Amino acid sequence: MFKSKNTLIKAVLFMAVLVGTSACEKYLDLRPQDGIVRQNFWKTKEQVQSAVVGIYASMLDNDLSEKLFLWGELRADMLMANSGVRYNEQDVINGNIVDTNPIANWRPFYRTINYCNTVLELAPGTLDQDNTFHEDQLHAYMAEALTIRSLMYFYLVRSFGEVPLKLDATISDEQDIALPKNSAEEILEQITKDLEQAEQWAAITYGNTAANKGRVTKYTVNALQADVYLWKSEYEKSIAACDKLINSGQFALVQPKLNSSWFQDLYGVGNSSESIFELQFSEQKNNPYYALLSASVGRRFLVAPRVIEEVYTLDENDPLNVDARLNASVRLSSSEVWKYLGLTQDQRRSFNDSYAHFIFYRYADILLMKAEALALTGQGEEALGIVSKIRERANALPGTERTVGAGDVNGLVDYILEERAREFAFEGKRWYDVLRNARRDDYARMDILRDMVIASAPVDRQQTIMNKIRDVNSHYWPIYQYELLTNKNLEQNPFYK
Secondary structure, X not given: OOOOHHHHHHXXXXXXXXXXXXXXOOHHHOOOOOHHHOHHHOOOHHHXXXXXXXXXXXXXXXXXXXXXXXXXXXXXXXEEEOOOOOHHHHHHHOOOOOOOOHHHOOHHHHHHHHHHHHHHHHHHHHHHOOOOOOHHHHHHHHHHHHHHHHHHHHHHHHHHOOEOOOOOOOOOOOOOOOOOOEOHHHHHHHHHHHHHHHHHHOOOOOOOHHHHHHOOOHHHHHHHHHHHHHHOOOHHHHHHHHHHHHOOOOOOOOXXXXXXXXXXXXXXXXXXXXXXXXXXXXXXOOOOHHHHHOHHHOOOEEEOHHHHHHHHXXXXXXXXXXXXXXXXXXXXXXXXXXXXXXXOOOOEOOHHHOOOOEEEEEHHHHHHHHHHHHHOOOOHHHHHHHHHHHHHHHOOOHHHOOOOOOOOHHHHHHHHHHHHHHHOOOOOOHHHHHHHHHHHHHHOOHHHHHHHHHHHOOHHHHHHHHHHHOOHHHHOOOOOXXXXXXXXXXOOOHHHO
């Protein structure tokens, strides 16, 4: 295990260099790229550890980490294009999504999946090579690989609907890697199975906060399980997974009223008491979000006006009375996304210290996922109690409060969805939250998507986007054209044929 945060950073940086300097032209980007995928590498437990570190390093790749943000926010209703926006991003905003748009390129996700597959396939053989390597250590490493692979596939299945499911490592050029797509049901079933195994094997702690928040623990597995079950409409299982985290006593909401440095703890530095799993950038490995959001490098996006006016609202009588999450999300004077540009509530980051983490899961997410599942299983009073708890800690304004009956399922779902928009603004969740709620019960709530289009689409494109969104196949990305050209077993997603 790692002895310090510095050791972790150095190891991640080493592997990031290997990932970043390697090249690949084949389908799914699965050709062997460096020493970690070669069979003669697997001799010691330290080499297995290095390979696992390589998995995390691959997620720091700018292409992947940028897509974590763009896939969750670009098609939703909280970002606005700025003068630096790229043409392919503007096309998405305009509803003109085509299979040559590089935003739809899934390659970095499959690269990380192959790192996971390589550990899962080759690490067990190290037990016979290193008599100091124990089975429980091996299983803990494999749990990390299983969970990250599941996370990558969860992003893919929610973004594309159907994708190839590859569970073996590509470690030679002779392997057949031209795979057809698997159904969403098959992908989700594999994710569920893998997470059940990972939960049995995963570590509870690595002995220090940075590792506990930046590497997979049993709590990471439970958080992902809760999300997957909610997507699958298995609400009791989602509640059970949430309760494992809630009852652990290991997490707490950061309280702005009691902690003047709450923004710095939660976003500026990261790894707060609320954090469950974060993609950890550092002074040595910056994130790509500064380039998306900062004027100094040609800002591509600003906060949409409706976020201030409708999502959070303002107190016209007392400008100092604000929802704390508004101050965390938006620089009011400039409409900048502050979560990635602010080092503290008042101090701006420079390019050199643009290392805000990408938060996959935090405790507030667990509470609101549980509230959603409770609302859908006839437990509305408890769901409302959770929403009140979240709102109270953030000083949510009366203008965003809803009077909803405990038995009003649609009203509860809408209220929780609105609260999730306030709580997780620009954390890469909005599109998935909207789609999850719209598609439930065979798209019984298509109105949620329609309302989002009305609220956010460019006026001259609104009707066109509305017509497209009526086709449920349009809710997923097209298969990137390069993949279709290099893999004849793939079929384009139906909407884009």
